[in-house]
Amino acid sequence: xxxxxxxxxxxxxxxxxxxLLVLNLTVxxxxxSMLAHKLATMWxxxxxxxxxxxxxxxxxxxxxxxxxxxxxxxxxxLVVNMLLLMSVVVIPFAxxxxxxxxxxxxxxxxxxxGIYSGTLLVMSLLFTALNRQILVRKxxxxxxxxPAEARQQIWKRAFAGVVPYVIATALAPISAYLTVAxxxxxxxxxxxPLASSAGAETASLDAGDDDV
Amino acid sequence: xxxxxxxxxxxxxxxxxxxLLVLNLTVxxxxxSMLAHKLATMWxxxxxxxxxxxxxxxxxxxxxxxxxxxxxxxxxxLVVNMLLLMSVVVIPFAxxxxxxxxxxxxxxxxxxxGIYSGTLLVMSLLFTALNRQILVRKxxxxxxxxPAEARQQIWKRAFAGVVPYVIATALAPISAYLTVAxxxxxxxxxxxPLASSAGAETASLDAGDDDV
Amino acid sequence: xxxxxxxxxxxxxxxxxxxLLVLNLTVxxxxxSMLAHKLATMWxxxxxxxxxxxxxxxxxxxxxxxxxxxxxxxxxxLVVNMLLLMSVVVIPFAxxxxxxxxxxxxxxxxxxxGIYSGTLLVMSLLFTALNRQILVRKxxxxxxxxPAEARQQIWKRAFAGVVPYVIATALAPISAYLTVAxxxxxxxxxxxPLASSAGAETASLDAGDDDV
Amino acid sequence: xxxxxxxxxxxxxxxxxxxLLVLNLTVxxxxxSMLAHKLATMWxxxxxxxxxxxxxxxxxxxxxxxxxxxxxxxxxxLVVNMLLLMSVVVIPFAxxxxxxxxxxxxxxxxxxxGIYSGTLLVMSLLFTALNRQILVRKxxxxxxxxPAEARQQIWKRAFAGVVPYVIATALAPISAYLTVAxxxxxxxxxxxPLASSAGAETASLDAGDDDV
Numbered sequence: 001x002x003x004x005x006x007x008x009x010x011x012x013x014x015x016x017x018x019x020l021l022v023l024n025l026t027v028x029x030x031x032x033s034m035l036a037h038k039l040a041t042m043w044x045x046x047x048x049x050x051x052x053x054x055x056x057x058x059x060x061x062x063x064x065x066x067x068x069x070x071x072x073x074x075x076x077x078l079v080v081n082m083l084l085l086m087s088v089v090v091i092p093f094a095x096x097x098x099x100x101x102x103x104x105x106x107x108x109x110x111x112x113x114g115i116y117s118g119t120l121l122v123m124s125l126l127f128t129a130l131n132r133q134i135l136v137r138k139x140x141x142x143x144x145x146x147p148a149e150a151r152q153q154i155w156k157r158a159f160a161g162v163v164p165y166v167i168a169t170a171l172a173p174i175s176a177y178l179t180v181a182x183x184x185x186x187x188x189x190x191x192x193p194l195a196s197s198a199g200a201e202t203a204s205l206d207a208g209d210d211d212v
Numbered sequence: 213x214x215x216x217x218x219x220x221x222x223x224x225x226x227x228x229x230x231x232l233l234v235l236n237l238t239v240x241x242x243x244x245s246m247l248a249h250k251l252a253t254m255w256x257x258x259x260x261x262x263x264x265x266x267x268x269x270x271x272x273x274x275x276x277x278x279x280x281x282x283x284x285x286x287x288x289x290l291v292v293n294m295l296l297l298m299s300v301v302v303i304p305f306a307x308x309x310x311x312x313x314x315x316x317x318x319x320x321x322x323x324x325x326g327i328y329s330g331t332l333l334v335m336s337l338l339f340t341a342l343n344r345q346i347l348v349r350k351x352x353x354x355x356x357x358x359p360a361e362a363r364q365q366i367w368k369r370a371f372a373g374v375v376p377y378v379i380a381t382a383l384a385p386i387s388a389y390l391t392v393a394x395x396x397x398x399x400x401x402x403x404x405p406l407a408s409s410a411g412a413e414t415a416s417l418d419a420g421d422d423d424v
Numbered sequence: 425x426x427x428x429x430x431x432x433x434x435x436x437x438x439x440x441x442x443x444l445l446v447l448n449l450t451v452x453x454x455x456x457s458m459l460a461h462k463l464a465t466m467w468x469x470x471x472x473x474x475x476x477x478x479x480x481x482x483x484x485x486x487x488x489x490x491x492x493x494x495x496x497x498x499x500x501x502l503v504v505n506m507l508l509l510m511s512v513v514v515i516p517f518a519x520x521x522x523x524x525x526x527x528x529x530x531x532x533x534x535x536x537x538g539i540y541s542g543t544l545l546v547m548s549l550l551f552t553a554l555n556r557q558i559l560v561r562k563x564x565x566x567x568x569x570x571p572a573e574a575r576q577q578i579w580k581r582a583f584a585g586v587v588p589y590v591i592a593t594a595l596a597p598i599s600a601y602l603t604v605a606x607x608x609x610x611x612x613x614x615x616x617p618l619a620s621s622a623g624a625e626t627a628s629l630d631a632g633d634d635d636v
Numbered sequence: 637x638x639x640x641x642x643x644x645x646x647x648x649x650x651x652x653x654x655x656l657l658v659l660n661l662t663v664x665x666x667x668x669s670m671l672a673h674k675l676a677t678m679w680x681x682x683x684x685x686x687x688x689x690x691x692x693x694x695x696x697x698x699x700x701x702x703x704x705x706x707x708x709x710x711x712x713x714l715v716v717n718m719l720l721l722m723s724v725v726v727i728p729f730a731x732x733x734x735x736x737x738x739x740x741x742x743x744x745x746x747x748x749x750g751i752y753s754g755t756l757l758v759m760s761l762l763f764t765a766l767n768r769q770i771l772v773r774k775x776x777x778x779x780x781x782x783p784a785e786a787r788q789q790i791w792k793r794a795f796a797g798v799v800p801y802v803i804a805t806a807l808a809p810i811s812a813y814l815t816v817a818x819x820x821x822x823x824x825x826x827x828x829p830l831a832s833s834a835g836a837e838t839a840s841l842d843a844g845d846d847d848v
Binding site: 019033050054 | 214217220221224225227228229232235287290291294297298301302304305308309312313316317318319320321323324327
């Protein structure tokens with residue numbers, strides 16, 4: 001029961017956060033002849049919308065797999081999950097900030113691209129921390145007992161998701177576009193069949209549940 | 213379990229997106245004597261609100277029937293579902309854009325009506341893609357095994373929903389009002405007993421589940 | 425299963441609509457010495473927030489009892505439920521409109537108070553229509569078969585909820601304050617133990633379910 | 637069933653309210669060279685975001701434990717729960733108000749800090765009232781019968797959560813910073829292992845359920 005409500009609340013927060021991204025797409029108020037041009041110049045908003053939507057969507061898919069391994073949650077898991085959600089809810093703000101200044105010639109583009117990928121980096125670190133809490137520190141709360149190596153392996157694969165955001169954030173002072181491109185590439189990668197095979201692996205671990 | 217959470221998350225996103233439509237109805241700040249007139253001139257906002265609300269409501273009803281056929285979801289279904297939700301969440305923006313410029317004499321009305329019906333077209337294409345993924349490509353994930361012809365038939369009927377949006381979008385350069393009228397008519401049609409008979413057919417397929 | 429998801433989606437829409445009411449409370453930007461006075465003049469906003477919050481909360485409680493009687497939903501019930509939700513989602517807009525103009529000396533106060541109670545009237549009419557659809561027209565979809573008199577009685581009691589909103593809307597041209605006061609009184613009444621006894625009656629009908 | 641939907645609706649409202657906090661983080665529109673400085677001066681917004689997010693997160697965790705003890709809800713519990721949610725939904729407004737005026741030299745900082753902690757005080761009083769309604773006045777609705785002393789003990793521990801908000805609100809005329817610091821400290825405390833031990837106690841009471 002406890003895990004059900006943890007999922008329901010997390011789903012709710014993720015669903016609202018992912019939908020609030022649309023509020024960053026504001027209707028421009030210009031003369032009729034200028035509208036097409038104005039909408040075209042808003043491309044950083046669309047790029048940012050797609051990147052952040054897919055990123056939060058991927059978080060939801062992975063969150064589902066992570067919590068699905070859990071039989072019940074204790075206080076420490078609830079708190080780390082809350083911190084993870086707190087970082088996800090910041091994403092619409094960081095997205096809007098980055099989209100507003102991406103085309104800016106000066107330092108603001110580098111700064112806001114860095115804040116954007118930095119927000120995703122913090123989110124992925126908290127995701128990894130929650131995974132570690134579940135797989136390494138509280139294995140007795142798992143629905144299916146897994147050997148220590150299998151748990152370490154899942155956790156390490158999750159940790160690998162942190163690396164591109166470290167690189168993206170480190171590159172922000174050099175190129176804001178490169179930083180955003182890496183964030184977009186990470187989102188795109190996890191939505192492809194390449195990531196699907198990793199997902200299938202997770203599914204087979206979950207399927208193992210049925211055998212027990 | 214997996215399908216339950218897919219439904220819960222999709223329901224959450226659809227519920228937030230449908231409710232955010234009200235944010236497009238902004239309170240006008242005018243003198244007391246001007247208010248009635250000002251509220252009357254806002255009729256494109258009301259028309260757009262009703263059209264988009266019913267459209268998203270219909271998406272929810274059909275999404276329910278579609279996912280209800282599914283026993284469990286794999287990675288590709290989750291990703292296509294995410295893309296579908298991404299197009300639905302854009303609807304409040306496209307609605308606001310269209311309502312703002314519908315009465316504009318110039319090209320902006322044609323452009324924004326086209327963007328509006330184009331958004332609904334993309335949404336219906338992704339809906340059809342998800343239906344195809346479920347019914348044609350992954351029939352082993354269905355809760356009830358259906359003969360290939362029945363699956364093709366459901367999928368083709370779903371594809372028929374794409375056609376009016378193609379026409380509406382194609383007519384946008386000619387008449388913005390006609391484009392919006394078609395979008396409204398599609399929403400109204402699916403809310404009538406005419407569409408209900410198709411829904412009953414789906415229900416009887418679902419009811420077949422109890423017999424197995 | 426169908427009823428579960430109907431409830432889940434309706435709960436989602438009601439939860440978002442009730443929470444969006446807070447967006448009508450905007451932070452005033454004034455000098456430090458003027459803030460207390462400015463916040464005090466915002467009392468129509470607070471009154472409107474409480475009235476609409478309790479009203480939507482009561483809708484949720486009654487919606488819960490109504491759908492709880494249902495075994496499964498057909499297309500017509502889904503559509504009437506969607507229209508009901510469409511009227512509920514308009515409440516935050518109507519609330520903001522009324523709160524903005526309530527203290528206005530001219531016709532705008534009467535107009536917006538009438539729109540506010542008119543929105544609640546439409547909502548209560550759609551609520552009654554949904555109740556009638558469930559109790560009178562589709563009794564075979566009920567979880568527990570009730571005698572025709574009991575069904576008529578529940579439906580008529582629900583219809584009685586429409587009357588105060590008819591009176592409130594009719595009085596709008598005479599006194600905006602009276603209109604809002606009636607809407608507030610209806611919300612307050614349903615939150616008291618007086619309405620609780622009606623609720624207990626409903627509960628005993630539901631409890632009858634356990635005996636079957 | 638009734639408790640499930642009470643939880644689902646409450647989860648929905650809490651999830652939307654906690655996510656709306658991000659709308660208080662607005663993107664500043666300044667020249668490129670000024671952005672870093674401007675973002676730095678927005679620290680009260682970040683502090684307020686973290687404090688309110690963790691506070692609502694803690695409300696959710698405790699609400700979960702409280703409703704989890706309940707077998708079914710009656711009308712009075714639904715109404716007190718609605719009033720509790722009404723106070724929670726005000727938190728984003730009170731948070732924004734406090735963050736806007738915290739650095740103000742004059743009386744507005746004291747006033748808005750007092751309104752902020754006052755909102756949390758009202759929320760904690762309603763939380764305690766709901767706990768009392770469940771544990772003391774309606775013990776027959778509990779899932780597991782608890783001895784009167786155990787019920788009194790849980791309720792008194794919940795009441796202890798009110799005290800810091802009384803102090804914080806009383807100190808608002810003296811120091812706005814101190815008031816906010818106490819609110820932050822309460823949130824931080826409940827997120828630590830110290831509060832976890834109290835949580836474990838609750839868990840063991842819930843675990844007692846399995847023995848029955």
